[in-house]
Amino acid sequence: MSRKLFADRIVLEGLVMAPSCRQCRSAGCADRCTLSARLSGRCSRCVERNNKCSFLVSVADFASLDRQRSKLRLEIRKAKEVQAKALSEQLRNELLLESIDKREKALFDRGLEAVEAVEQQEAEMSDLFGPSVLHDAATVSLDVDWFGLDFPAGTVEALQNNS
Ligand SMILES: [Zn+2]
Ligand SMILES: [Zn+2]
Numbered sequence: 555m556s557r558k559l560f561a562d563r564i565v566l567e568g569l570v571m572a573p574s575c576r577q578c579r580s581a582g583c584a585d586r587c588t589l590s591a592r593l594s595g596r597c598s599r600c601v602e603r604n605n606k607c608s609f610l611v612s613v614a615d616f617a618s619l620d621r622q623r624s625k626l627r628l629e630i631r632k633a634k635e636v637q638a639k640a641l642s643e644q645l646r647n648e649l650l651l652e653s654i655d656k657r658e659k660a661l662f663d664r665g666l667e668a669v670e671a672v673e674q675q676e677a678e679m680s681d682l683f684g685p686s687v688l689h690d691a692a693t694v695s696l697d698v699d700w701f702g703l704d705f706p707a708g709t710v711e712a713l714q715n716n717s
Contacts, residue, residue, distance in 0.1 A: 563593060568588040568589045570585065570587065575609045586599050
């Protein structure tokens with residue numbers, strides 16, 4: 555397709571630009587500056603004359619926009635990663651805190667069980683021997699077999715004589 559035909563298509567499809575491009579303005583052809591963004595970044599007259607139209611966004615500008623966009627996307631992704639990391643650390647710490655609470659409660663419960671077990675034992679001993687015996691039993695060794703002790707011969711008689 556020749557430049558002329560392509561320019562004609564732009565004129566057919568496009569809109570007359572106001573203000574016109576710099577090239578058309580300086581050539582005094584502002585009323586013929588037609589642009590169809592779908593077909594070209596250059597106006598019809600610049601296409602026909604193969605001018606560098608001021609409407610045309612340069613490739614470098616596009617590349618620059620792309621670079622800026624990529625950089626921003628990367629920074630957004632990094633920020634999201636930092637957030638995700640911070641969030642996961644927060645969750646981890648919350649779980650740790652929870653487990654410490656549970657362990658403390660378990661220790662406390664076990665402590666209570668131990669205390670309850672001792673109290674239970676004391677109550678049983680109190681039922682068997684009475685409270686005073688419990689006190690004595692606590693101060694002397696329970697391994698001593700009081701009923702199996704061998705008193706020296708004559709001890710009982712001596713005690714009876716003294717009374
Ligand atoms: Zn133009
Ligand atoms: Zn132009």
